[in-house]
Amino acid sequence: MTTANSTYLSLVPPPRPLERAEKTRIPAVDPRVYQIGSLSLLLIYGMSHLGFDIKVPQAASTIVTALATQWLCSRLWRLPMFDPKSAMISALSLCLLFRSRSMALVILVTVITVASKFVLRWKGKHIFNPTNFGIVVMMILFDGVWVSPGQWGNVAFFAFLIACAGGLVVNRAARSDVTYAFAFFYSALLIGRSLYLHEPLTIPFHRLESGALLLFTFFMISDPRTTPSSRPGRILFAALVAAGAAYIQLRLFRTNGLLWSLALFSMSVPLIDWLLPGDRYEWNSLKRPLNHPLSAFRSTTNFVKEMS
């Protein structure tokens, strides 16, 4: 070891073996950064190639409003830090899904979405995926809003692109089980129904090739802040959401069954957590001894992230 290194080490104590081990578990970047990147790419692709019914001013207003709401709520809830990442994810998701000609409604849905994270909480977790909640509330309250599940088309290349981008995010967020479970149950339901109806399998495959479904599967239902804490709980949750969505779409013949079903069964998560308890997820969570020198700082950081 050189003198220079010794000088350095004298200023910063060397990492303890525990920390070295933990360091290997820490993702290089917050998974939400990957998610923001993926959603941004999808939005740019959608606006430039698929003719998404959203113009730049609406997208810009959504992002600015989301960040402003996050900042304001951070002040109101006296959080020590303003964390823009979660607000960005909500804003981009709204840009991908929410449609309205009224700028007032665009701003309102953004405020409801971001504020819901601060207001609707249960034992430190969000009750609803914020974007899901915002959109569902607006669909209940107003006529002039809609979601276009057909906007993604069924081009296989695009499905592949979303799957890859989404898969990356899910793996980083370590909640891929709920995604895979949902994909399994929903596919099984659609294929099973078509087999029962003696329909050609091109019909369920056409439904499963939907970009809207992939977006939902990889980005929305996998939200680690709203899914049940234990793996069995998450698998049960995925099965319920899949069954609900299929029922709404194929039996009630209503559109956006995925969004309605997720909103409905999100309310059952506290019950599922009570029946099948597990550890609560925290972004970049690290289990550290309480007497660790960084624990105070980390607990503050985690508190901030909980609010995101």
Add this chain to the structure above:
Amino acid sequence: MNKRVASLVLLASFGFTHSALAFCGFYVAKGDAKIFNKASQVALVRDGDRTVMTMANDFKGDPKEFAVVVPVPTVLKKGQIHIAEKALLDHLDAYSAPRLVEYFDENPCRVHEERMSMRDAAMTAQVSAPSAKMQANRGVTIEARYTVGEYDILILSAKESKGLETWLRENDYRIPAGASSVLESYIRQNMKFFVAKVNIKEQTKLGFNYLRPIQVAYESPKFMLPIRLGTVNASGPQDLLIYALTRNGRVETTNYRTVKLPSDVEIPVYVKDRFPSFYRDMFASQVRKEEMSAVFLEYAWDMGWCDPCAADPLSPKELRNLGVFWLEGGQDISSRGMMPQGTNVFITRLHVRYDRGHFPEDLVFQMTGDKENFQARYVLRHPYAGSIDCGMSDTYRESVRARREKEAKTLASLTGWSLVEIRKTARLGDPAVTPASQSQDKPWWEKIWQ
């Protein structure tokens, strides 16, 4: 540059409705008559769970050979079936058709309207047979049998597709191979079958030499069009025009992309004489571009007005005949005469070219809250033809040259036509068609020190 709308060239209906009703049924021919089903028109009036569907056809063959099978969600009573006047859908088509508009440049130094004569749609329905004759045969039950206008109509339910197929064959409906597999899934969804044939006696008595559109009204959460049966005996892709009339806004498909057609683009003026072929080729080109997997939006507008108008908006009476039931509120709305500006009827015109491979599922729709107007509109701009006496002639001439070049490229990219041919036909580079060509006589040095 200032422009003046000099005239509007409006082409309402062209070429797409050369065959007949096919979207949700199949033609059943006796003997070896070959009937191709390439295009259809359907109006869907929808509010809440209530739907009124008008199915139009331009069937040209022997009426004896016409038949249609449409899966419907419920058993229809006689009052739920109606025969409409063909003029209703013709007017709807004319009002919402893609349009060509023509502008003439003004001197740089400083509608035709087609009215459709509409006949009042008169109900000529006759109910002759027992309204609900139950007759079980091969698992097929005739839930109801009516004669409405020139049609003999049966509402069938079936237990299994083979039985239905056999029953239809035994009753002189020749079913194309492969139909039973499609029928099976509708049977298992507990859907009924609306089966119509032409009653020649009634048709002769009524004096019509064409088949009038059939209307059905039903209440069901299903907002869809069954297109799968229509692909069974299709010899190739088919065209379907859907006119959706709603209270709140634009209609789109939820299981296929709904794509706006290119609009408000300037194209060479010579297209005026060949707009139908331009539009056909442009549509085909867009279908290819979207890999035949999209539904195209041609028109979305408040039914109260239009700009420019390809035809007058439909009158309240016509709308009611189409089934716009929420206009019933004012009993004498038609007597008010004038349609108010901005109504609570919004029309969406969708155009889809489909086949079995690219459209495996029936079309499913949703009503959006979008009331933004859209029209497929193509613009011709004629250069100024008079003499230009001020110093702007060179600038103007250059701008027109650049504009015409751009128009040619736009046309080539929209239609897939050869740019060389377009340039030749548009006479690009021909001084005789360049405006203000007299300025070319100026000596070259005049420009140097200007």
